[in-house]
Amino acid sequence: xxxxxxxxxxxxxxxxxxxxxxxxxxxxxxxxxxxxxxxxxxxxxxxxxxxxxxxxxxxxxxxxxxxxxxxxxxxxxxxxxxxxxxxxxxxxxxxxxxxxxxxxxxxxxxxxxxxxxxxxxxxxxxxxxxxxxxxxxxxxxxxxxxxxxxxxxxxxxxxxxxxx
Numbered sequence: 001x002x003x004x005x006x007x008x009x010x011x012x013x014x015x016x017x018x019x020x021x022x023x024x025x026x027x028x029x030x031x032x033x034x035x036x037x038x039x040x041x042x043x044x045x046x047x048x049x050x051x052x053x054x055x056x057x058x059x060x061x062x063x064x065x066x067x068x069x070x071x072x073x074x075x076x077x078x079x080x081x082x083x084x085x086x087x088x089x090x091x092x093x094x095x096x097x098x099x100x101x102x103x104x105x106x107x108x109x110x111x112x113x114x115x116x117x118x119x120x121x122x123x124x125x126x127x128x129x130x131x132x133x134x135x136x137x138x139x140x141x142x143x144x145x146x147x148x149x150x151x152x153x154x155x156x157x158x159x160x161x162x163x164x
Contacts, residue, residue, distance in 0.1 A: 003030070029088045036084025037077045044133045045076055051127050079122040083138055090145035094153030101153070104146045111142050 007026065011019065049072065053062040093099045104111070119135035 025088060025092065029085060032084045032088055033081040036080040036082070039084070039137065040076050040080030041073070044080065044130060045073060047133070048072065048076060048123075048130045051130065080134070080137075083118070083122070083134065084141065086138070086141040087145040087148045091148045091152050094149040097154055099149065099153075101146060101150045104142075104149060108142075112139060115139055115142060 056062050115138035116135045119131045123131045123134050
């Protein structure tokens with residue numbers, strides 16, 4: 001709804017050809033965000049919540065409040081929605097001439113490290129399983145980004161990576 005309101009504000013100031021370029025990005029971005037939140041909710045959230053309430057024993061009973069449950073779910077869903085935007089962002093950067101397939105391939109090892117650092121920071125629980133459940137999709141999304149840049153990115157690239 002918020003994105004729709006932003007679009008209604010920006011759209012009147014755009015030319016017709018600009019709207020035709022932005023509409024596919026908008027639709028694909030929405031699909032990727034919803035896919036990320038669905039992945040986070042159905043795949044990652046159950047083990048994360050299980051981890052948080054897994055400290056029960058005969059002396060200690062975990063009783064999370066609704067606000068804690070909601071906070072965990074919201075942070076997890078927003079984080080996964082945002083990380084699933086990586087292919088869209090990479091295609092946008094490629095269209096702007098900032099990245100290319102050769103650039104993404106050359107710096108893959110740094111991207112892998114950065115992906116796992118991002119996963120460690122964004123994951124709301126400290127366990128390695130949930131961090132891996134965010135890190136591995138980030139790796140897959142990086143490879144999808146490389147393919148998307150190859151297919152939809154700028155064909156003649158004159159960016160800074162050719163000098164490296």
